[in-house]
Amino acid sequence: MKQLKKMTLNINGADRMFICDPEKDTLASVLRRLGLTGTKVGCGTGVCGACSTILDGKVIRSCTKKIKTVKEYSSVITIEGLGNPMNPHPIQAAMVHLGAVQCGFCMPGFIVSAYGLLTSNPSPTREDVRDWFQQHRNVCRCTGYKQIVDAVMEAAAIMRGEKTIADIAYDYKKDVGNYYGKPLARPNALAKACGVCDYGDDIELKMPAETLHAVLVMPRVANHARILNIDYSEAEKMPGVVKVITSKDVDGANHLMMFQFSPRTTAMEQVHKLLADEKIINWGTVVAMVVADTKDHAKEAADKVKVEIEQLPEYMNYLDAVMPDAMRIHDSMDNTFTWQPLFKGDTDRIPDMIEEAPHVVEGSFYSSREPHMSIEGDTVQAYYDEDGLLTVQCKAMTTYFDRDDIAQAVGLPVEQIRVVENPTGGSFGWAMNATSYSLAAIACKVTQQPIALSMDYSQFMALSGKRSPAYMNARLACDADGKIIAGEFDAGMDHGYDPALGDDKVIKIARFMFFPYNVPHVLGLGRVAVTNHAFGVPYRGYGAPQAYTCGEALIDMMAEEIGMDPFEFRYKNIAREGETNINSSEFLQYPMEEMMDKMKPLYDKAVAEAKAADTPEVRRGVGLAWGGYNVGLGSDDFANAAIELTSDGKFIKYDTWQDQGQGGDQGSLMCTLEALKPYFPDVLPTDIKLIQADTKYCPNTGESAGSRSHFANGKASILAAQNLANAMRKEDGTYRTYDEMIQEGIPTKYEGNWVAEAEWDNFRLLDPNTGVGSPTYAYTYALFMSEVEVEVATGKTTVIGMTCVDWVGRVGNIQAVNGQAYGGISHAIGFALKENYEDVKKHNNIYSAGVPYIKDIPDKIDVLHMDGFDERGPFGSSGASEAFQSSDHVAVINAINNACGVRIYELPASPDKVKAGLDIIAAGGKVQPPKKYFLGSDFYEELEKIKANPV
Template identity: 65%
Template sequence: MKLRKMWLNVNGANRMFICNPEKDSLSTVLRRMGLTGTKVGCGTGVCGSCSIVLDGKLIRSCTKKMKTVKEYSKVITIEGIGTPNNLHPIQVAFMNCGAVQCGFCTPGFIVSSYALLLENNNPTREEVRDWFQKHRNVCRCTGYVQIVNAVMDAAKVLRGEASIEDITVPMPKDNEYYGKPLVRPTSLSKVCGVADYGDDQELKMPEESLHVAIVQPKVAHHAKILKIDTSAAEKMPGVVKIITSKELLEAGGTNIMAEAQFHERTTVMVPSRKILCDEKIYRYGDVVALAVAKTKEQARAAAAEVKVEIEKLPEYLNYLDAVMPDSIRVHEDTPNIFSMQPVLKGVGLEEALNVNDVIDNSAYSTSGSFYSSRQPHLSIEGTTVQAYFDEEDNLAIQCKSQGVYSTIGRIGNSVGVPKDKIRIIMNPTGASFGWSTNAGDVCLAAAAAVVTKMPVALSLTYEEHQHFSGKRCPCHSNGRVACDENGKITAAEFEFGMDHGAYSWGGDDIMTKPARFAFFPYNIPNVAGLVRIANTNHNFGTAYRSYGSPQAYTLSEALMDMLAEKAGIDPFEFRYRNIAREGETNINSYPFRQYPMEEMMNIMKPIYEKAVEEAKKYDTPEKRRGVGLSWGGFNVTEGGTDSASVAIELNSDNTFTKYDTYQELGQGGDIGSLMLTLEALKPLKVTPEQIKLVQNDTKLCPDSGMSGASRTHYMSGKATIIAAEKLMNAMRKEDGTYRTYDEMVAEGIETKHFGKYQNTSVEGLCRLDPNTGIGDPTPAFTYCLNLAEVEVDTATGKTTVIRFTCVDDVGKVGNIAAVNGQAYGGISHSIGFALSENYDDVVKHSNMLGAGVPYIKDVPDVINVIHYERPDEIGPFGSSGASEAFQSAGHVAVLNAISNACGVRIYEMPATKEKVKAGLDIIAAGGKVEPPKKYFLGSDLYDELENIKANPVKFGGDDFFIPLGNDANAERFF
């Protein structure tokens, strides 16, 4: 190895260092210097998180080899732009415009913005967007709108047209914080590059820490393991241990990840997933061994030397292949279709499932078969975990987690450590969108720590992460819907076949979502439906924002447009006639919890009418314009068994500490908790500076539950109110004033109070009946009405979303900047889902670019979000939930707009330019774009429903269900 001593001028100072010029990248050298504000996401130069300025030019440093860097080159990193005590206007603008969410991409964007404004301090919005597109800066959280806002504000300051005060959010002087755009508490560290994410923590671990690399064979989707040969790897330099299942079992682990049953119809009776595969490979991303060494490079070199001999087995890479009658079982102990949920409403219950007769006898009907793709989450930060034994001999794991307590439950007994001795600590986190609900990565790091008895750090390459982490379940569906001569829907029938990939955990829960959200929020009097979920040999399905509902809307919102066209009714008017009004029921035979639909459509109507007129005005044979609508929405909380706990403590300086597990993944767990606490303690006239947040450490914080199911603000908010009332009651004197900390101590009054809220207090909640689909599981919904305006290039088939409008009901907004950020971000994911995102080809889709991540020019700059703030009747301070509704159905608005623009209906997502062009060519030749032949989803719909009716299962009730956020002590399989 030939090393080189070099000098660089870094942030104005000459710095000397040693590097391997052939191997080291500039980002590696900078991070070794301690300049960890330079983040590495993709590692292949396609995300821009590593952006720095080199000799006056913006570059992506992760692919810049040191052999190409000249001595004494001038480098500017985020640390050289501004510090917490001396912020640059760009940093101030990012904080105050809500442009910081998870924050992992933020340093790269700020450096990129800095370089832009050095060249042009008076850019247009489109010039800003062109710059970020050219330099491949990706943000997966914000939808880019607030980032462009921040650059425009900073430019005003740099030109002398505004002051720092002018671009700073003013602090309310009336103690009325709730709903205002208060700056996130964690944003300061993020804009300065000093927030230490997982890989930053790894660099700062003690010297004796070991590094872990995975052995991920990537040779087959399905194979029998004949031999794992570790002999060569064990002799590699720096290797401490090569760990297979054998070593983990010898250390006392079971090697089997914990699972919970969610549904009475599940056929899965034993957990299906091992930490380290030892008998079979079930999917391309499976891990068979771990290489533990003194350095990361040594661990990866050793992992590459582990030899795996296999015998290939039949591979079922989609639902349709896995459910064919002659398919072998993916897991021997369960059929490939491992759970199903029927939905029966109206005539289907009393008259032998004759919904099909109602459809046949209606004035108009339409049908279609649809496919929604395996959407990858594509967070910029991938998989990185640290594990060690702490001062109390707890197995402490620092990680990314949607729920720190539920992560303990999912580890279970797999590594041989009692659950009460496992401590989960959430690192500053570069987003997740749901993939971190699964604890597979945590189990790998835990296994290495248990076997070696040493502190360890696990960090996957982005390609390894892409293959290892779960994805949104792909889904095939068939459906029919009918209406009378007045355009009122008479009946609907549908079937969904969801592909849950190689492992079943959570599949019997996610499949209840299409059974709730198909044709939401319409009044459909007669329904016959069935949702099936199956194992395949592709990547496993896991949570993703809107969890199971986008698959439902892919079918139902397309059919709504198709039926409107069949009946000769405008698609807006058709929806208006069929939205549920007060007292009308959803497809699960219960009233909607709220009825904001008509008012939301009234708000959207003039916007829709203007969009239609503009589409006609600008439509040309070369550039076709179209408008598309979709209704969407999602549930709030995990149901009747959901609960949340928090604590609030009065401190000796008369400030307050709030303890909770409002997991911050970019959605605003920090600002959400702060807003709730300010409002709950409002009688004390508390200011933001008086509240300290202690979050997401199971040793220090009570269990507030999962950050998912649009539940946390609602559930944690209710718990915060209880804790605050207890504390204020304890502080309150007889004259109505409040005791100080010293007075509380002097009188022996407790200064720390806990609040626990449970949904059992909500009347009428009941799970879906597994035999009929009748039920009312959650206390609230969120609602979104989407409008997409698109342009289709007829020469290429490329679709561009010109504008997007969303009217939502999320109850009272807690922090306007945070909710807007969730809206913009969810909409950007929806657009990507519609047009480009996919993880189907494990070679092509192995990085962000290949998997179709939307860059800034793939998302419109004009995203109008209109909040219909109807205070929720039972939510905390009138709030409901947010985030997930914004990604539920926006993709179908885009697909409907493509059909409106050029007549091409895309039945199988994503709507790539090749698919649209193929449809245009069919139309040009005088043909018609037809839906695919009806999918075979396991058996005839009505035969299966008759079979379920004849063979009902016992309805277990709420005691059967282990909620996602509170299963730390689950013993279902152990």
């Protein structure tokens, strides 16, 4: 017999009575059931702080606070008790106006936590704020924390009466017609800061009563096994169970689409089944879904599904999967399935050039399996809408592509599928994959009932993809004057169990190795293999960080080899106007020398400070790394957007700029204002309503990836505004009103359809036989400097400062670009030092997988934007985001070496690795690179085979 308890708590100043299960309920679950969904649950294990509330005057993490341990009539304060959009608390207002709100999922927890700090310490220092958030485990994955601390400091000043909210708010009325580049607040920021923005789990709680709940059955008994039997008979008998869905219930393909990006691949078909019936191919393999009347019932039944297996060999990394005696993971293809060669210059002589060069460095490098670790995991809703469309609400970052994937999986025409992006608590790339979206759609189609599919964080970590690891062997040769002569690289990328996108991603290694230097002669090879680990998905940088892990280490090693300052060596070898990248093409822009000139005095200052502060106990060092990324998807890129004139003389903008936290709404607003300005210069931000990321209403603006969104959306916005203005324009040059348009039968809504290839005809896809090509319409550039301290006794590295000089063309919104910079830098520091998803059993939450807390990220992050103007871009802008997480991790690695002489070749640079290197040096030795990796065949023989067999 279930025993419940009636209880009363004073919540936000009012006594609230409720009924709870004292053994199961947490304070968070009770608050959310009461409708106070501003209290978010991310990790569910008390390590992210999203659920922070104040209980009897103390900040606590409510997701692990059992309700049975809360005293009757205790006082509870949640985000809803601090302020609302009509009357925000100064902390909420400061977070909005200082640009601290990105995806916003963590924001209520930060604001409540900050309230607890400021009520006890009204005049904190910045370090007090950082110590507080560290103590209370408040994690932000988007911002890099800097803007959050800025906001708390401003809020403290307001609460002390020294400032007002108006003092820190951008007054958009003073810049009418001149908004571009200004810190215009995100349209959705206030709702997020006040806790009234509904994310996926909040939407699930508020769905109709007849909604069914789907829970995934992941056996997690092996990484590779043959399925002998799936027994769900006991699960079917459990209370509330409506259906146990397996592969036999799926009418569609039971897999996603498969695109071939390179002719030099053997991955011709999708081999990953959404509901597996033959093989377990990784820790997150799904064999069934249990659909029940409640989530608890579905979970309890899912635990009753029994899977009988036959264990198979497990290949948990590239090196194991490509061994000659390794069995095929997928019957239809060898484990190594894609190759991308690179030939530049006098390739026949490159081996001799390197052997004969005055200076040569070589090494083997490992770029690790970085987990995205968004604070919000994965949650999906599926239902039939009022038009009979099977509708999926999810974290989609490419709504139309996901629509096509879902249609393939469930067996319906795309016209019968609708995809809507929910307010999204970050993804950084993993949300590009439609696995969970398709599973929810399958459950909806099978049951003909609305479905809410969600998972705990450990399931999310097992199911979602990760950054693809890469093993690389490479050499670099230099002449006596310090000029690069030639380079070689051989890279093996681990794409996990699903080959999809592998043949596209490996191209980035062939594009960003030795970027942006002038290397006259290069031999390179990228190969990709499937393994039994988490599959490779997009992650900010999409293949480029792997290349920089190798390339920028070699650059530093060469500077050390010839006795040249690493700054001077880079300055000597960056490409100048007319010199080409390793794909034998021009860089399109050449801001590199000017960027280095801007960094030079900062570098000299940092080096001097490091020398002055260096001690035998704590070593100080400075490291550099060049980075950057392409903008867009090349010749195939396109974007559509629409602008509509409304009856009150205002405008509606329609697009699919999917907001993953980067500011899709903010960016779309900026682009729309600037596109309309030539015709309607007095338009205010409040005159524009955004309808976004819903395939039912919005034209396809493309994916929120490839640093393309601002560029492509801006181009489409210009055309849409132009088409609308042309329709509104009278013969005398004035513009028709809405009523006049209707009266004359003229449409009031116009699309802008931009196609990259129609604007430029000089695209060259990367040649699959040579690596020659120019497949982009713009680049972004970033030069990073890291300052670190290394504790000799422990090997622990602390980044005490990061500086970035970037070129992103003309900045569209300063707060948005800064946010991308700070956030990207914070991910890169984590990538360098601690983030890892290697142990599938251990690395199942953000804490164990190494998420950086605030004290892991320096408060000193300086970002300097060059005054750039991209002639090709909309309004002079290029792109942003991915450059900021391209090579900065290598700046940290190079700084460690500069500090203490320990070169870390295999990420992450954990304390034990650094300490082992220090011990070697203390014993009179030198840290050596790993033994040259065997990547499946001899490098030169493989290149000769490719030359002999062009495609």
